[in-house]
Amino acid sequence: MGRDVVGYVTSQRHEGEWHNFQCKQLLARLSETAAFVELGKIFMHAANGAYxxxxxxxxxxxxxxxRNVQAFIAHPERFRQAFVDRWDTVIAPRLVDNATVPLSQEIRAAIAAFDFTRVYSFDAVRLVEDPFAKPVLVHWFNDDPGPAPVGVTPADLQREEAVYVGQLVDLYAQRSGETFSGPHAVLQHEDWGPHLRNQRTRFFEAAEFDRYYRDSTPADYLVTFKEELYHGVADIFADNHKDGLERVTKVLAQAASVLPSGVLGRHARVQVKQGACHHFANEGRWAWKR
Incomplete structure (x- = not known):
């Protein structure tokens, strides 16, 4: 019924707003006649109550x-009038095999009601340049999504980093014998302040890495990257250490040397891999303080 791919905008599906994608596998540009006939099918079926x-x-x-179709798309009201003018000669004989579909009042009403400002054209170049197509290109054509942007560490502590930061604060107290009221007190400390700032930098580097590749690669790529990294450091984490801070130091050192496979492994900077270990702690996969 003139629909190749349908996008439902609401849960009401065809009873709410929906978008139609008419797709053609052509070696040449879509012709003027084909454009009128394909959109004409929508008016015919809508007039018949199909959707x-x-x-x-x-x-x-x-x-x-x-080019003529491009011109019609650029002039919506001219496009609308052309459907009325060309229905009998161009469109009607081509909608149904061995039949002619007259321009009924219902079809006229459908043409009048349709929003011609929302007719668009996609070619292959425009499709591959759409950021939402990137995961498909990466998966099927081995396209390289490129390196993730550098993470930005907020000056103020964020709720999203509270778990692993809280664990590190306890480890600093364990190592030094001092009592810290919280992460702000650690950040003011001459020895532990720079160390905690480095960990926060790594955490937000990994967070930006996750965001970038979550949108630009298939979902399983990021999962595989994290699984390989986790297993590359898990034995070091499980070893006996003199204290929790030594565990952190040795795990991060090991993470820096792990080389996960695939495109994400190629683009993972040292601080990203180390920051991912803090994400493991933050998400409850392990705890720095045991």
Missing amino acids: TLPGAYYFVSPRGVV
């Missing part, structure tokens, strides 16, 4: 659409 009019309509063709 409501789509909120947006996309022509998807590897080489795009011909």
